[in-house]
Amino acid sequence: MQISRRTFLKTALGAIISTGLPIFPAAYGAPKKTARVREFHFSASPTRVNLGVGPNFTAWTFNGQIPGPEIRVKEGETIRVVLKNYLPEGTTIHWHGVPVPNNMDGVPGLTQNAVMPGEIFVYEFQARPAGSYIYHSHAKYQLDQGLYGPLIIEPSNPRDSYDREYTLVLEDWVMKDGGGVAITKRRPPMGMMGGMRGMGGMGGGFPSNDSPLLEPIYDAYAVNGRVYPEVEPLVVARGDKVKLRLLNPSSATIYDLMLAGHLLTITHMDGRPVKPLETDVIRIGMGERYDVEFVANNPGTWLLAAAEKGAGEGMLRIPLQYQGVQGKEPVPPLFKPQLRLANYWDFQAPYPADEIAARSDSRFYSQVLSGGMMGSPFWTINGFVYPNAERLGVTQGERVQIDYWNRSMMPHPMHLHGHFFKLVNPALPRSYWIQKDTVIVNPMQRVMIEFLADNPGRWFHHCHNLYHMEAGMANVVDYEPQLGFESEANR
Ligand SMILES: [Cu+2]
Numbered sequence: 001m002q003i004s005r006r007t008f009l010k011t012a013l014g015a016i017i018s019t020g021l022p023i024f025p026a027a028y029g030a031p032k033k034t035a036r037v038r039e040f041h042f043s044a045s046p047t048r049v050n051l052g053v054g055p056n057f058t059a060w061t062f063n064g065q066i067p068g069p070e071i072r073v074k075e076g077e078t079i080r081v082v083l084k085n086y087l088p089e090g091t092t093i094h095w096h097g098v099p100v101p102n103n104m105d106g107v108p109g110l111t112q113n114a115v116m117p118g119e120i121f122v123y124e125f126q127a128r129p130a131g132s133y134i135y136h137s138h139a140k141y142q143l144d145q146g147l148y149g150p151l152i153i154e155p156s157n158p159r160d161s162y163d164r165e166y167t168l169v170l171e172d173w174v175m176k177d178g179g180g181v182a183i184t185k186r187r188p189p190m191g192m193m194g195g196m197r198g199m200g201g202m203g204g205g206f207p208s209n210d211s212p213l214l215e216p217i218y219d220a221y222a223v224n225g226r227v228y229p230e231v232e233p234l235v236v237a238r239g240d241k242v243k244l245r246l247l248n249p250s251s252a253t254i255y256d257l258m259l260a261g262h263l264l265t266i267t268h269m270d271g272r273p274v275k276p277l278e279t280d281v282i283r284i285g286m287g288e289r290y291d292v293e294f295v296a297n298n299p300g301t302w303l304l305a306a307a308e309k310g311a312g313e314g315m316l317r318i319p320l321q322y323q324g325v326q327g328k329e330p331v332p333p334l335f336k337p338q339l340r341l342a343n344y345w346d347f348q349a350p351y352p353a354d355e356i357a358a359r360s361d362s363r364f365y366s367q368v369l370s371g372g373m374m375g376s377p378f379w380t381i382n383g384f385v386y387p388n389a390e391r392l393g394v395t396q397g398e399r400v401q402i403d404y405w406n407r408s409m410m411p412h413p414m415h416l417h418g419h420f421f422k423l424v425n426p427a428l429p430r431s432y433w434i435q436k437d438t439v440i441v442n443p444m445q446r447v448m449i450e451f452l453a454d455n456p457g458r459w460f461h462h463c464h465n466l467y468h469m470e471a472g473m474a475n476v477v478d479y480e481p482q483l484g485f486e487s488e489a490n491r
Contacts, residue, residue: 032369037078038127040071042093044137044147045086051173051222052230059146060087060137067169068135069248070148075130075156081123083115083221086141089115093123096287096439097271099418100125102457107417109136109387110458110476113137130155131271131288132167132245135244141213143466144172144251152245153271158456160267162293164241164242168308169283170246170316173220195393201225212471215252221306221316228317230400234304236296237323243267244304246282246290251466254285254411254440255306256315258333262320263304264292266342272420274436275350280339281307285413286439287352287464290342298404307335345425352431353422362399363453365392369406369414369441369463371461371473378472379463385472390479393460394453400477403448406441413440413464414447416477421451438464453479 047061062068073079085091092114094106103123108114115121136148149168223231236242244264250257258264258281265276268291282290299322306316319330371379378385394400401424406412415438422433433450441447462474 011352028377036076037080038073039070039082040072041082041084042068043084043086044091046088047146049146049225051175051220051225051227053227054175054220057175060142062149062479064098065149066222067171068147068292070150070152072152072154073137074154075128076256076404077127079123079127081127083121083123085115085117085119085121088117090116091139091142092121093135094417095125096129096134096136096415097289098125098127098151098153099420102418102455102459103371105372105417105457105459107460110460112305118279127153128241129153129271131268132247132249132291133271134249134287134289136249138460141251141466143471144216146217148249150245150247150277152315152407157159158394159273160243160293162243163239164236165245165468166234167245167247168249168304168318169224169357170248170255171222171254172218172250173222174216174218175220178451180488190451192355196243204303206219213467214341215465215467220251222254223318228319230316231318233321235321235323236294238299240296242296244292244294246284246292248284248286248288250286252286254283254413256305256335257282257284257304257316258335259304260302260331260333260340261298261300262296264294264295266347267291267293269344269347269434270420270436271439273350274347274434277342277347278340279342281335281341283341283440285411285438285440285464286466287413287415288436288440292448293424296322299325301325301330303330303332305332324356325449332392344423344434347434348428348432349434351468353435354431361395362401363394363403364403366405367414369404369412369473370408371468371471372408372410379468380472381475384475386462386469386474389472389475394451394479396456396479399450400453401450403446404439404441405446406443409443410465410468411440411442412468413438414449415464416449416451416459416464417476418455418457418459419451424448424450458482464466 028201042062047059047064048056049059049066050056090106094104102111103110104123130153133151135151137144150169220227263277263278270289284290302320304318308315368382420435420437422435425433456479459477461477462469
């Protein structure tokens with residue numbers, strides 16, 4: 001269905017903005033209770049929102065909510081999401097971390113065409129394995145405009161029990177209309193790098209519609225769409241065992257989180273179980289998820305908070321309130337240098353994983369991450385800017401290793417679609433390596449991952465800093481590589 005932007009704005013969008021309500025009120029988030037299929041109806045639309053603090057502004061939302069509605073299903077059920085697009089541009093939904101079939105992965109120009117304004121697309125896939133996930137738009141800068149939400153797959157046979165559970169979606173915001181696109185400046189395409197293929201037509205020093213955006217300066221950090229002190233508190237009773245699912249769909253913010261008065265025990269990373277480990281501080285990068293537990297054994301009023309990153313930046317804060325404890329100013333955590341920070345290599349799998357049933361052959365790729373230097377607007381992998389990027393060819397059944405070498409001054413949370421990977425840890429036997437789908441590679445650090453090529457298709461592989469991804473830091477893991485390089489024509 002073709003619809004001009006002007007007509008669109010006058011009709012559908014006008015209605016949404018003026019009422020603040022999406023168009024199909026009957027269907028929101030309400031699954032049809034058929035035996036195994038859980039159906040959800042999502043409308044993507046511009047919506048007037050408020051974070052509880054600060055001005056009203058226009059975000060892009062699913063069903064008028066920030067974050068989008070929680071999808072919560074049981075392992076083995078079928079998730080069906082009917083997406084209708086009321087935005088002024090094409091959109092998709094990516095099921096971050098879930099190894100879906102390739103044509104359900106939601107990457108425009110790679111696994112599907114963008115769902116254009118007025119169009120409907122139906123996503124359907126099996127909910128497996130159990131864990132904490134995120135869903136989000138994978139089109140342009142829409143992630144930073146509010147198009148994300150939590151996806152929880154509950155185990156069919158729970159191994160652990162707890163008294164209370166909270167899902168906490170950590171969000172970075174600029175409280176201005178339009179979110180990411182309108183509030184940042186386009187960078188001029190200068191600093192052209194020699195040897196880069198296909199960039200010849202982009203010369204000149206003036207910003208164009210193709211030049212990448214600068215990371216915005218965020219002015220609000222929200223939890224579940226609310227900013228402290230308006231954020232919904234965690235309410236507990238003394239003696240409760242409490243589970244928190246910490247999800248970070250932020251576009252460009254890594255949080256160091258700490259809970260005052262309590263120790264957190266990490267039980268899952270990116271939805272995969274780990275041998276439980278106590279920690280003081282959790283570092284959670286863009287796209288990462290941590291499941292943590294604590295025992296409510298210290299009555300009072302406390303804050304779960306992120307360390308401040310620098311002058312002028314807001315802080316992410318959530319109060320922890322014990323029932324029956326009234327009227328106290330919440331106690332913030334004290335960030336001190338000697339605190340324990342959860343480090344990937346401190347973790348191991350809780351039980352030995354089945355050895356990867358890989359064929360004897362294996363593939364190795366080296367990925368040098370760079371960019372951000374000398375005014376260059378681009379972020380690169382091995383010097384290439386997506387879509388003029390390498391394809392990492394793989395064959396089904398192979399064991400694939402990727403060796404990241406970050407030669408830039410920024411951390412890059414690298415994310416592979418369609419697969420879990422293991423973090424190579426020379427100190428542990430292979431069967432105890434932890435599984436993840438997103439890994440922070442710190443400045444000047446080398447990190448190696450390994451995965452089994454068991455999900456055929458063409459899979460996006462990229463930095464989960466939205467502004468690095470859109471500035472080129474991406475390529476494709478391809479089970480049937482036809483060419484050595486992506487081409488513009490595929491976009
Ligand atoms: Cu990055």
